[in-house]
């Protein structure tokens with residue numbers, strides 16, 4: 001009974017995500033129409049001077065329509081992703097009654113930006129900054145001469161649209177990405193399993209960024225995806241799981257390597273992430289991390305968020321039992337950045353590699369290491 005109720009709740013949430021995707025075009029157009037109304041309410045002389053702005057708004061509508069073309073294709077396959085469990089369950093309410101998710105529109109918008117980061121050639125520079133150091137480190141720790149890479153298990157929690165996990169799997173490792181955001185999961189399922197040709201789709205990742213544009217062309221910057229054909233190269237040794245990292249990964253000492261990129265600051269309690277990573281790693285296993293400490297829950301009301309500095313995080317890492325083998329600060333990294341915007345965010349990220357003590361050497365508890 002309890003399980004039935006859980007499935008119904010999950011299905012209700014799933015349907016609201018679908019509804020939110022479906023509402024993208026209408027809500028985004030409404031926002032532009034509101035701007036048209038604002039222009040329409042101005043004095044005639046202002047309207048005349050703003051003719052070009054009015055024309056720009058028409059171009060933005062076309063961009064939104066283009067982005068929206070991708071959505072029905074993705075949604076067509078969303079049910080098969082969960083073996084139709086959510087789609088075949090009877091619900092007391094109709095789909096429409098369930099409505100859309102609050103802040104769902106922003107989630108759809110961020111998927112378009114993440115498509116740029118993970119799967120377009122425009123995102124190559126960001127991926128080089130963020131993913132390459134992690135991949136290089138994995139290659140160094142598990143050299144082909146000493147390891148059968150197909151047997152080396154790498155986990156990427158907070159995988160986003162899956163590119164880092166895919167790249168690791170493409171290098172012969174057994175790699176699993178984990179993600180709990182259904183917007184990301186639905187789109188990554190499509191890209192990873194159903195995109196057939198390179199640069200098959202064109203999107204406007206920053207169409208919703210109305211500020212800091214030199215010209216409307218900045219907002220209308222396009223990205224094509226996927227920049228590589230995802231399907232065949234990583235087949236077999238690549239998988240994605242859906243769900244909260246803390247709930248999905250409870251089996252101790254299962255992974256040879258955990259790779260986190262822009263992830264550890266996604267927890268209200270970063271210590272819980274660190275502890276879980278430690279527990280699920282095999283003795284001698286490595287954790288490779290790159291990213292800032294943006295602490296996503298910091299300003300979320302009613303969340304018990306803690307925001308320890310990197311110094312404190314390092315102390316916790318060692319106290320949990322890890323040995324810090326490498327630690328760099330000031331690693332220049334961007335996240336879904338429009339290269340043409342007047343506003344350029346760049347993180348001085350931290351990059352570190354930790355090893356779980358090897359029980360064979362009797363170094364199980366990290367206290368000796370502090």
Ligand SMILES: C[S@@+](CC[C@H](N)C(=O)[O-])C[C@H]1O[C@@H](n2cnc3c(N)ncnc32)[C@H](O)[C@@H]1O
Nearest residue numbers: 158159160178179180181243244245261262266
């Ligand atoms: C800032 S994004 C980084 C995505 C990707 N690693 C990258 O570098 O582009 C963090 C991702 O972690 C996911 N995430 C956050 N907390 C999570 C959790 N507890 N379990 C699984 N995924 C989580 C978010 O949904 C989001 O996609």
